[in-house]
Amino acid sequence: MKKEYIIGREGDQKFEIDDHKFSAVSRRHAKLTVDEESNEWRLSDEGSANGTYIVDSRGDLVQVTGEVAISPTTRISLGGKRYNALTIVAHTVVDGGSTFAPDFDELEHRLADLKRRMTKKRNNLKWRRIILALLPIVCLVIPGLGMEARFISISAASLLNAVLGSMDDPTTLAEERSRTIVCPKCGRALSDKDVERHSCPCGAH
Numbered sequence: 001m002k003k004e005y006i007i008g009r010e011g012d013q014k015f016e017i018d019d020h021k022f023s024a025v026s027r028r029h030a031k032l033t034v035d036e037e038s039n040e041w042r043l044s045d046e047g048s049a050n051g052t053y054i055v056d057s058r059g060d061l062v063q064v065t066g067e068v069a070i071s072p073t074t075r076i077s078l079g080g081k082r083y084n085a086l087t088i089v090a091h092t093v094v095d096g097g098s099t100f101a102p103d104f105d106e107l108e109h110r111l112a113d114l115k116r117r118m119t120k121k122r123n124n125l126k127w128r129r130i131i132l133a134l135l136p137i138v139c140l141v142i143p144g145l146g147m148e149a150r151f152i153s154i155s156a157a158s159l160l161n162a163v164l165g166s167m168d169d170p171t172t173l174a175e176e177r178s179r180t181i182v183c184p185k186c187g188r189a190l191s192d193k194d195v196e197r198h199s200c201p202c203g204a205h
């Protein structure tokens with residue numbers, strides 16, 4: 001059987017939405033459809049004033065047009081980047097946020113994946129620095145090269161170093177962490193310890 005929930009200031013989600021604090025949320029903002037047999041969750045916008053968005057795995061907002069498949073732990077933003085928008089986790093529409101266990105399970109996996117990617121990036125950087133530092137020396141000691149050829153090789157190596165260096169963005173993964181490793185209830189960034197303990201200082205667990 002399919003169950004439909006209207007999400008909004010006058011919606012039938014299992015929690016109240018503060019009219020003043022979250023004024024970017026329409027009375028009838030979005031619709032969640034849950035197929036209880038197949039456990040398929042679908043979300044659509046109900047013609048809201050400020051739009052319905054989902055937060056993707058990199059922490060970016062993606063606007064919902066038409067009907068999209070989501071999971072119970074998908075973060076939904078009612079109103080997008082507006083200061084008075086509201087971000088919720090899909091299952092709270094149905095259960096009111098009595099437990100965030102599935103969200104913390106997912107956060108643990110996500111954090112482990114992020115840490116793997118951070119380590120990999122650091123290692124790649126280290127080796128590239130070593131190779132590029134050695135390149136001009138190699139150009140100098142190759143026998144039989146004219147002065148001009150040596151000069152061009154050394155310039156090319158340092159140019160390559162500068163270009164690749166400017167492409168490094170060490171903040172990207174840290175930024176992704178601050179946008180994705182957040183409390184499913186209050187939205188604050190969580191520490192490694194919080195994720196490990198499956199709880200947030202706000203009381204969500």
Ligand SMILES: [Zn+2]
Nearest residue numbers: 183186200202
């Ligand atoms: Zn919290």
